[in-house]
Amino acid sequence: MFDTLNPCTIPPEDEALRPHIRALAAETVARLPAETRARSWSGLDIEFSHRLGREGFLGLTLPKEYGGAGRGPFARFVVVEELLAVGAPVAAHWIADRQSAPLILNYGTEAQRKLFLPKIASGEIFFCIGMSEPNSGSDLASVRTRAEKISTGWVLNGQKIWTTNALHADYMIALIRTSGTVNERQAGLSQLLVPLKAKGVTVRPITDLTGASEFAEVFFDNVKLDEDALVGKEGQGWDQATAELAFERSGPERIYSSLVLIDTWVQHLRRVGRIIGPAAQLAGEFTGKLMVLRAMSLAVTGQLAAGESPVIEASLIKDLGTSYEQEVPALIAEDIGSHPDEEVSVEFYRTLNFMSRIAPSFSLRGGTREILRGIIARGLGLR
Numbered sequence: 001m002f003d004t005l006n007p008c009t010i011p012p013e014d015e016a017l018r019p020h021i022r023a024l025a026a027e028t029v030a031r032l033p034a035e036t037r038a039r040s041w042s043g044l045d046i047e048f049s050h051r052l053g054r055e056g057f058l059g060l061t062l063p064k065e066y067g068g069a070g071r072g073p074f075a076r077f078v079v080v081e082e083l084l085a086v087g088a089p090v091a092a093h094w095i096a097d098r099q100s101a102p103l104i105l106n107y108g109t110e111a112q113r114k115l116f117l118p119k120i121a122s123g124e125i126f127f128c129i130g131m132s133e134p135n136s137g138s139d140l141a142s143v144r145t146r147a148e149k150i151s152t153g154w155v156l157n158g159q160k161i162w163t164t165n166a167l168h169a170d171y172m173i174a175l176i177r178t179s180g181t182v183n184e185r186q187a188g189l190s191q192l193l194v195p196l197k198a199k200g201v202t203v204r205p206i207t208d209l210t211g212a213s214e215f216a217e218v219f220f221d222n223v224k225l226d227e228d229a230l231v232g233k234e235g236q237g238w239d240q241a242t243a244e245l246a247f248e249r250s251g252p253e254r255i256y257s258s259l260v261l262i263d264t265w266v267q268h269l270r271r272v273g274r275i276i277g278p279a280a281q282l283a284g285e286f287t288g289k290l291m292v293l294r295a296m297s298l299a300v301t302g303q304l305a306a307g308e309s310p311v312i313e314a315s316l317i318k319d320l321g322t323s324y325e326q327e328v329p330a331l332i333a334e335d336i337g338s339h340p341d342e343e344v345s346v347e348f349y350r351t352l353n354f355m356s357r358i359a360p361s362f363s364l365r366g367g368t369r370e371i372l373r374g375i376i377a378r379g380l381g382l383r
Contacts, residue, residue: 005313007295008302014074021057021079025088035350037087038260041253042214044168045089049123058097059121062105067118073304077252077297084256091165091214096120098253100127100173103191107232107240112193116171130160130174130194130218131241143189145220147176154178154192154230156200156223162364166203166216171195175241178234189237192229199223209357243309254321255293257362258328261355262286264348265332272342282331293321312379315372322362329355 028048029037036043052058060075062068069075076097083090101120104112119125133144145158160166160174172194179188196203200223205213232240266283269275275283297317303310333356336344377383 005296005299006302008074008298010074010078010298011072014071014078017057017075017078018082020055021082024051024055024057025082025086028088029086032087033347033350034087034260034264035347035354038351038354039212040084040087040090040260041094041257042091042212043087043089044091044165046092046168048089049093049126051123052093053121053123058093058123059101059117062101062117062121066105066113067121068101069121073301074298077301081252081256084253085259087260092126092168093120093123095129095165095169096125096127099129100171103173103231103240103243106243107191107236109228111228112231116193125170126165126168128163128166128169128172128196130163130166130172130176132160132162134159134161134217143175143177145174145176147178147190147192147225149178152224153227154225156192156194156220156225159217159219161217162206162215163218164214166196166218167205167213169196172218173231175237178237187238188235189241190234191231191237191240192225193231194220194223194225194229198225208361210354242311252294252297254318255290255297255324257325258355258359259290261329261332261351264351265335268336268342268344268348271345274339274342279335282335286328289324293317293324296320312376315375315379319363319372319376325362326359329359 028045049058056069057079059066059068060071060079061073062070064070080090082088097120101117104116108116116125120127130145133142145156145160147154147156156174156176158176160172163172166172174192174194176190176192177188178190194201196218200221202219202221204217204219206215206217207213208215262283266275269279269283300310300313300317303313329352333352336342336352374383
């Protein structure tokens, strides 16, 4: 059942990370226009990711014996918050640091931990997650991509779609059917580590409405994998993937996607002398909602720090957070449209234009609104 979210504060030792990461992020984005910074999630800067690894800001929650810092989820919260607040480019290391590393730590073999975790913490290798498939919509349990067991390991065939950062990742952790049929739903699903440079793997970019290619479709044609490609236990992939999604759905990344646009809009209001009246009220509403969502996200981080798996709570944060992220560009566009005589800078216009086009995807990535509300309803005993 769903439990009440208990208020949390960031421990002083984790809050102490803020000045260093804030300075590093500010230095990185100093010469970037707002339109570029608004693309933080899809902003690819491999050298910046390497630098974060060198300075100890990746793998913060990993044990020191695997190259991490041995800290808790609050440390990562601080780092992610500072990076997203200014629109730093995080795409390269994003998934490996947030999801793949905890998954391998919790379910992987000792050999997998020793091989992958230090390289994730140093920013040397990058991961993507293979879950969605064609013609499945949001029905993740209808996985058809299949791996057959052979004497030397596995043979993988099938397709994944909407795979974030597959064009630049080194590995995919894929949710695969290793037994049974689609009709058996979650039963028979496993997770496999797939090197994306392996023979038989084809990655094709998908160009979205903004002109970017953050997503890709990935094809597997008789891809041969070693026996140790299996992550965790065969047939336990669904439970593992569900736990993994709690890391993806609960953090500050679900509430800060529109923050660069808000800052750019406020700068515009100051320039034209209109930070009063309805505009000031709207800015206050944006701020108030952000603070509430941040407090909720911190509460879920507290649950993660306590060793819990807050699947329902994380779904709630993701649903509310992406709704907020989507309403920001719509309301700012409405505000600007109601003042047609105001001169709008090219940078502000391009930032608003980008955010208006990308915002519909916010409630798709990491689980659609309908799926999340189903999870929440079950947690509340409503279905």
